[in-house]
Amino acid sequence: MELSETHTLPVSQQRAWDALNDTEILRACIPGCESIDPDGENAYAVVMSASVGPVKARFKGRMLLTDIEAPNTYTIVFEGQGGAAGFGKGKAHVTLEPEGEATTKLTYTASAQVGGKLAQIGSRLVDGAARKIAGEFFKRFGAQVGGDGGGAPASDDGDTAAAKATPQNTESNEPADPESGGDGTKRKKSWTAWISKS
Template sequence: MAMTMNGEVQLPASREVVWAKLNDPEVLKACIPGCEELERSAENEFRATAKMKVGPVSARFKGRVTLSDFDPPTSYKISGEGEGGVAGFAKGGATVNLQDKDGGTLLVYNVDAQIGGKLAQLGQRLINGSAKKLADEFFTKFADAVKASA
């Protein structure tokens, strides 16, 4: 099952500050819902473990996250894939773009993802709702992290 999501978040900091936070593994680990582990495994690659619950399906996903297509402090692409055992798999990517706006930074994101296994059997509405909730939770925590350093 494929899904797409996009949105934007206004942040009260310069693009340089937001860029630094987007590239800080400790900030990302604290902001990713259910993230238990995020460790750098190569220059622009991380090993990740996250526990997720979508409807009645709960699983621990292990995978990797790669950052690419850098244009500091304006944009990059984040790609990832994870296996959750019998729950299935998830893989996808997001482009993140930063723009100066209203004395702060507008973060614009576009996500494409695919899921399979038991997760894909839950239905499009439940999956999309859960994905939006997870994205909202990430960006709320990320905005708080940016505000804390502003």
């Protein structure tokens, strides 16, 4: 499964980068995310629930941030298990480019593999679920960082699920973190120090 999409965010590049590295914001934006907790250098343990067609599961996984070049890009490597529902693993490359002082273009490309029941229900349903999760993530993320409902898609290459597929697989992996004890300081730990997403 290959996913790719571009979104325009109504904030500066630095603000977008900071938000992408804030686990509290990510937990609030990732659909079904229960928690995102530090799990080593640039790594996070993620727990999330997701539905893919007839399959509903709670995924536990790990996300690792690599190739970090703040505030421009990083790669999210994820893997997760959903019990009887199967597993997901993959990676997503996220890039931020400034478009003026108050607008940033976020582009991501992701690739993921699923197994178990998830693989049996067909790639069309999996891709559709990933796109839905990704769309909801960017809607919430735009609102969080822009203060309004921002975050309109600049272009949709069909498979938007990357970002969310990422989380989903990470769900399976990925993708986030719930209010785990309200440890604001711990959670605010830089995603860069951690991280993601597909």
